[in-house]
Amino acid sequence: MFDLLLFNLRTQNVGVGLGEWLTFLKGIRDGLVVDLEGLYTFGRAVLIQSENQFDAWDIAFESTFAGVELMPELSPELLDWLKDAAAIDGEVVELDVPFDEIRRQFYERLKEQTERHDGGDRWIGTGGTSPYGSHGRSRNGIRVGSGGHRSAIAVASERRWRNYRSDARLDVRDFQVALRALRKLTRDGPEELDVGRTIRKTVDNGGEIELEFARAKQNRVHLVLLLDTGGSMDHHARLVSRLFTAAKAMKGFKSITTLHFHNVPYGYLYKDFATHQRVPIEDVLATMSPHHRLVWVGDASMAPWELFGRHHGNPWGDPEREPVGLNGLGWLKRVRDVCNASVWLNPDPERFWDHPTVSAIGAIYPMFPLTLDGLRDAVAHLRSPG
Amino acid sequence: MAAFDQFSGTNTYIADDALLSSVNAAIALERPLLVRGEPGTGKTMLARSVAESLGRPLFNWHVKSTTLAKEGLYTYDVVQRLNDSRFPDDSGRNVSDIRSYIKMGVLGQAFQADERVVVLIDEIDKADIEFPNDLLRELDEMAFSIPELDETVSAKHRPITIITSNAEKELPTAFLRRCVFHYIEFPTRDRLRRIVDAHLPDLDNDLVEQAVLRFYGVRKIKALKKKPSTSELLDWLVVLASAGANPDDIASKLPFLGTLIKQEQDLETVAAAMRRGQGGA
Numbered sequence: 001m002f003d004l005l006l007f008n009l010r011t012q013n014v015g016v017g018l019g020e021w022l023t024f025l026k027g028i029r030d031g032l033v034v035d036l037e038g039l040y041t042f043g044r045a046v047l048i049q050s051e052n053q054f055d056a057w058d059i060a061f062e063s064t065f066a067g068v069e070l071m072p073e074l075s076p077e078l079l080d081w082l083k084d085a086a087a088i089d090g091e092v093v094e095l096d097v098p099f100d101e102i103r104r105q106f107y108e109r110l111k112e113q114t115e116r117h118d119g120g121d122r123w124i125g126t127g128g129t130s131p132y133g134s135h136g137r138s139r140n141g142i143r144v145g146s147g148g149h150r151s152a153i154a155v156a157s158e159r160r161w162r163n164y165r166s167d168a169r170l171d172v173r174d175f176q177v178a179l180r181a182l183r184k185l186t187r188d189g190p191e192e193l194d195v196g197r198t199i200r201k202t203v204d205n206g207g208e209i210e211l212e213f214a215r216a217k218q219n220r221v222h223l224v225l226l227l228d229t230g231g232s233m234d235h236h237a238r239l240v241s242r243l244f245t246a247a248k249a250m251k252g253f254k255s256i257t258t259l260h261f262h263n264v265p266y267g268y269l270y271k272d273f274a275t276h277q278r279v280p281i282e283d284v285l286a287t288m289s290p291h292h293r294l295v296w297v298g299d300a301s302m303a304p305w306e307l308f309g310r311h312h313g314n315p316w317g318d319p320e321r322e323p324v325g326l327n328g329l330g331w332l333k334r335v336r337d338v339c340n341a342s343v344w345l346n347p348d349p350e351r352f353w354d355h356p357t358v359s360a361i362g363a364i365y366p367m368f369p370l371t372l373d374g375l376r377d378a379v380a381h382l383r384s385p386g
Numbered sequence: 387m388a389a390f391d392q393f394s395g396t397n398t399y400i401a402d403d404a405l406l407s408s409v410n411a412a413i414a415l416e417r418p419l420l421v422r423g424e425p426g427t428g429k430t431m432l433a434r435s436v437a438e439s440l441g442r443p444l445f446n447w448h449v450k451s452t453t454l455a456k457e458g459l460y461t462y463d464v465v466q467r468l469n470d471s472r473f474p475d476d477s478g479r480n481v482s483d484i485r486s487y488i489k490m491g492v493l494g495q496a497f498q499a500d501e502r503v504v505v506l507i508d509e510i511d512k513a514d515i516e517f518p519n520d521l522l523r524e525l526d527e528m529a530f531s532i533p534e535l536d537e538t539v540s541a542k543h544r545p546i547t548i549i550t551s552n553a554e555k556e557l558p559t560a561f562l563r564r565c566v567f568h569y570i571e572f573p574t575r576d577r578l579r580r581i582v583d584a585h586l587p588d589l590d591n592d593l594v595e596q597a598v599l600r601f602y603g604v605r606k607i608k609a610l611k612k613k614p615s616t617s618e619l620l621d622w623l624v625v626l627a628s629a630g631a632n633p634d635d636i637a638s639k640l641p642f643l644g645t646l647i648k649q650e651q652d653l654e655t656v657a658a659a660m661r662r663g664q665g666g667a
Contacts, residue, residue: 017563023415032414041407046415049562051422051569177553203464207472 002028005064009047012056016047036065052372175246178375182293182382183219183252192216219252220291224284224339228298229260229273236347239370240297243345254291259284263302264328264361265335281331285338293382294335294342297370300361301348307357332364343378345370399428399435400573400580408568409436415566418507418525418547420557423570426615429550432570433506436548442501445545447492448508455520458491458507459530459539484534494539497528502543511551518561526564573616575602585620592633597623600636604646607659614646621645 002025009016024046033039040061048057197212225247227233227240247256259269259279268278307328326334336342344365346353353362361367366381368374393409395401401409409432412419421429437444447458467487470479479486490498496505510518524530525547529540549565551557573581575598582594598619605613614622622645631641640646640660647653 020563023417027411027415030414032411037403038407041404042411044404045408045411045566045568049420049559049565049567054569177556181556199464199468203468207468 005043005060008060008064009056012053012060014048014053014056014060020047039065175243175372175375176250178372178379179223179247179250180252181376181379182221182223190216218254220254222255222289222292223247223250223253223257224292224294225256225258226265226269226294226296226298227258227260228263228296228300229270230262232299232301233347236299236370239347243297243370243375261298263298263306265331266328267326267331281335285335288339290341292339292341294339295378295382296342296344296365298344298346299348300344300346300358300367301352301355302357304356307360329360329364332361336364341382343368343381345374345378393436393439396435396439398584399431399439400577400584401432401435402571402573402577405432405568405570408566412548412566413546416544418549418565420549420551420562420565420567421570422551422553422568424572424613424615425552426617427570427572428616429570430506430508433504433508433548433550436546437504440504440546442546443499443503445492445496445499445503445505446508447506449510449513449517451512451514453513453517455513455517455524456491458493458521459524460491460494460532461489462534463487463489488532488535490539493524494530496545497530497539497541499545500542503545505545505547507547507549509552510549511553511557515556519558522560522564572605578616578619581616582620582623586623586627589623589627590633593626593631593636594623596633596636597626600640601646604640604656607655609655609659610647610652611649611655612647612652618646618648 006016006021024043027033027042027046028039033042043061044054044057048054191213192215194212194214197214198210201210201212202208225244227244233240244258247258250256259271260273261269262273265281268280269284271277271279309327342365344361344367346358346367347370348358350369353359353367358367366378368378368381393401393406393413395406409419421432423429433446434444436442462484464487466479467481467484470477471481474481493505496503527540528544529538531538578598579594582589582598586594601614601619601622604610622642625642625645626636629642635641640656643653643656647656
């Protein structure tokens with residue numbers, strides 16, 4: 001009966017393994033779950049392993065169980081209480097109607113009722129003497145809502161875990177966690193005493209001290225960030241600055257370089273746009289080693305002539321003073337040919353990627369969305385560039 | 387259903403229903419419980435309160451960046467044995483018996499305990515990225531082998547295992563799949579009041595009310611790098627109370643802000659927000 005839940009989770013891209021699914025079913029069989037609220041928290045605890053997926057769980061849970069929302073309200077406990085209530089004397093209103101009849105009318109009235117009612121003697125609502133609803137003065141009747149505890153569906157439909165989704169945009173720390181995977185530790189630091197091996201060797205040696213040395217671990221990766229700046233990128237300035245802050249604050253990289261360009265580089269990259277301090281791309285390429293990793297960040301959207309223009313190297317430049325050279329696309333290819341370990345991060349959501357310049361650049365560099373998932377995929381690609 | 391330990395919080399640890407349900411599911415399913423959440427929301431405290439409420443001893447394994455999985459199981463003190471073999475003393479250790487030089491780690495001790503115990507593996511993400519993988523079998527079967535002795539240590543009673551993580555490193559999927567997962571949410575105002583009352587029952591009501599109000603105001607400031615958490619609120623309240631702060635001043639001046647906000651940049655952010663009249667009640 002829970003197959004639909006499994007199916008809905010799959011639809012939400014939540015991979016549930018057979019092991020967890022069996023655990024989930026076993027828990028239900030063993031009576032760990034008594035109501036829909038319990039199912040919501042128990043299922044989430046067993047089937048979901050990260051708060052990033054809580055939102056997907058909420059959606060899947062809601063679409064699976066939204067239809068059965070009313071059932072748990074009529075738990076045996078409630079029915080018992082309702083029966084008992086009829087026996088209680090007091091200044092409360094007593095209805096001379098069998099309980100079954102009240103229940104039947106409850107469902108009927110539920111169908112008829114289209115709006116909220118407070119007070120009154122007929123509709124389901126709060127206050128009043130109607131046998132249906134909560135906080136009313138009628139002691140025998142049906143109370144709707146299990147006071148204090150909100151229904152699981154209400155909780156699920158609230159979707160308060162939306163901000164935790166890993167395919168949403170993220171914060172500095174999340175970027176750092178993702179970037180950290182890019183480190184590549186190799187033993188080529190200064191020599192140091194390897195205590196563990198020294199002890200082993202000494203013991204093997206029957207107690208005669210034998211010193212062992214090893215080189216310390218060091219990260220050899222040089223990270224180069226190439227940021228599209230200005231124009232349509234202003235829109236994404238905050239996001240890009242977070243990535244930038246994250247990278248800057250990372251320890252362990254051999255070096256981190258940040259260079260800027262606008263839309264697409266022509267011959268030069270800018271150290272600082274404000275001061276027009278620029279370096280020829282060829283100079284940058286000359287410093288590339290197999291340990292360099294290039295990360296382009298840009299929306300890759302521009303007027304097609306900026307990228308494909310055949311007329312001149314720099315369409316913005318002065319034709320008299322600057323030599324004709326590669327066009328934008330040519331420069332991108334040139335950089336890729338020198339440093340293959342490179343990716344393009346696009347802050348625009350993927351649905352906007354259907355644009356001639358975006359697909360042209362996407363054909364040169366593997367393109368990933370600038371989200372946590374995208375950055376992880378990009379890092380995975382950089383670790384083993386094809 | 388077999389009877390099992392039921393955790394229902396303690397006097398000083400106020401847990402919400404979802405957390406109780408996750409803890410009890412983990413106990414019933416005999417799976418480790420992986421707890422994540424903002425720093426200061428009581429992840430470590432949870433294990434202590436579970437142990438206290440169930441009346442079980444707590445074995446605390448605090449993981450550091452240099453911790454190896456094996457250290458939690460046992461260590462073989464080769465150096466001591468070498469030393470004893472060269473310089474025999476009257477310590478009573480028998481050099482020819484490896485057993486005298488095997489020391490059980492936290493998990494090892496927990497497995498050997500004569501009753502069901504609570505094990506806390508604190509901040510598992512601090513250790514090397516392979517650390518959780520090295521513990522897969524141990525946590526699954528609650529057993530490990532000691533090759534030096536050619537022996538297997540299996541848990542007499544499967545311990546209740548609680549693992550905390552700050553998400554500094556991604557945990558491997560194989561590991562995650564074996565855990566019951568819970569994310570501790572930041573408490574609602576209602577529950578926060580109950581937490582404060584449980585820890586600091588003697589404080590002036592006005593003071594607490596004002597401070598909590600301001601506290602949520604500060605947390606609302608979007609630009610903060612590190613939002614203050616429950617434990618920082620408790621510290622702040624203690625300082626406010628012992629300095630005899632006037633409840634009315636709390637609203638306008640935010641005294642002793644340093645206990646609440648730890649980063650210099652955040653202090654400036656809060657000051658700027660106050661000037662703009664934000665971050666208030």
